[in-house]
Amino acid sequence: MTNDEVEGDREALDLLIRGFQVSRMLRLVADLGLADKIPRDGSRTVSELAADCAVLATPLLRVLRALAAFGVFRLDMDGSVWHSPRSLWLRTDAPNSLHYGARFWSAPGSWKAWGMLDVALTGGVPHEAAWSTGRFQYLREHADEARGFDAFMANFPDRRHEAIAASFDFSTAKRIVDVGAGNGEALHHILARFPAARGVVFDREDVVAAIAPQALADGRIDFEGGSFFERVPEGGDIYLIVRVLHNWPDTECVQILRNCRAAMASDARLLVVEQIIEPDPARGRPAGYLVDMQMMAMFGTARERTIPEFDELFERSGFTRQRVIATGSPVSVIEALPR
Known part of the structure; x- marks a missing residue:
């Protein structure tokens, strides 16, 4: 050199x-x-x-x-x-504005947790070490940051919402249940393309309570509060989980998926939307590994996953993976059917 x-x-x-x-x-x-x-x-x-x-x-x-x-x-x-x-x-007003990311990534909750990143190397959870509480409890106690998180998810710069709607054929869907949906941005993009469908936004009570009434999409979207660790709404023919599983360790992921399975009819479909981690960093995108590190900082053992790791989750929760659909975004749509 x-x-x-x-x-x-x-x-x-x-x-x-x-x-x-x-x-x-x-x-x-x-x-x-x-x-x-x-x-x-x-x-x-x-x-x-x-x-x-x-x-x-x-x-x-x-x-x-x-x-x-x-x-x-x-x-x-x-x-x-x-x-x-x-x-x-x-x-x-920029499409997929980075304004929300600039506020979110270094907001106090994340900022202080990253300062404790080293505790993850000995089995600790940086966010808990920094704040003496879990990430989601922290957001419940800090409403301004929680709403900032929702806005960031709605404007995440990977264009995931448009990509989901454009990559999967929802034309036969009658009722789409979006599990851990935030403010329902993914459903809005899907329903705009597929006018025959209706949707359910299912998330924590505090998240649902903060959604503006105009997000009802002229009555085509219902809001329902609750914990996906306890149950998910029944009656959907498609269950959508967008960037939720990477927030949780395997045991909790299996519980979420089992609750989805319990709510689903035999002919319903599960769509898991996640960024699939590339084991070889020479082939992967740097932003994907940074998200993986964010999961470690916030939740300890929560993480981005490979396809074999998703298959293991499906096997433990009563699903069989059918296919992986690439999108015009870093995320992929993983379709699975009940066993």
Whole structure:
């Protein structure tokens, strides 16, 4: 390797080491809603933005200058701030906006848990070590973060919701039960494509209570609160579980799946939507491994899984995998039938 290549690797690693600093600055500007305050094709001065955000201009300038060095916003020498291609993704009106991710990934609950990541290596749960409580109980006690989590799931930048609706034929579905559905974003995309179907959003009572009435989709979606560890609604011909199982260790996953199996008729189908982890990191996508690490930080042994690991869960819970459907997103749709 040449000296320039060696130095380039050193600098790249140095920036990775300090990546938490960039994450925290991105959360700061997202919390301020700053990207929405800059016109798509125009500029604002730092002083104007500071006044709009009720903060001091000098520290805001320093934050924007640092972010601009990473290609997030453009900053002219006269103090004018413009959007860059990257900062446009921080606008809340951007499709699959990254505004919600900038606020979620380094929100207090995650931020403090990642600071305790080392306890996972000796069998502990970082989130519990940081907060003395489990992740979902923490969200129940911190409503602002919980709603931020719901918004992030609805705007997750992998375009999973559109991809699910586009990749599977729901035309024969009459009643789709979305288990652990959050605010029902996946169902909204599915019902928009398949007008004959109806849906049920099933999630915790506090999650369901926070869903806006307009999310009923003109009466085509019902909301039902409860715990999927105890039961799931009966009467669906498709049971949909989107990015839920990766939140739980194997034993809890089997319990969720068994409850789905108990609610299902023999001709119903189960669709598990997850990002399948690639065992070889040389072939995988970095973002997938970061999600796997997030699961470790939040839940300890919860994780992303390989296809053989999903097959084991199905075997233990009364299902047989039929096929794996790739989508236009990092997630795949795993179809399974009751045994």
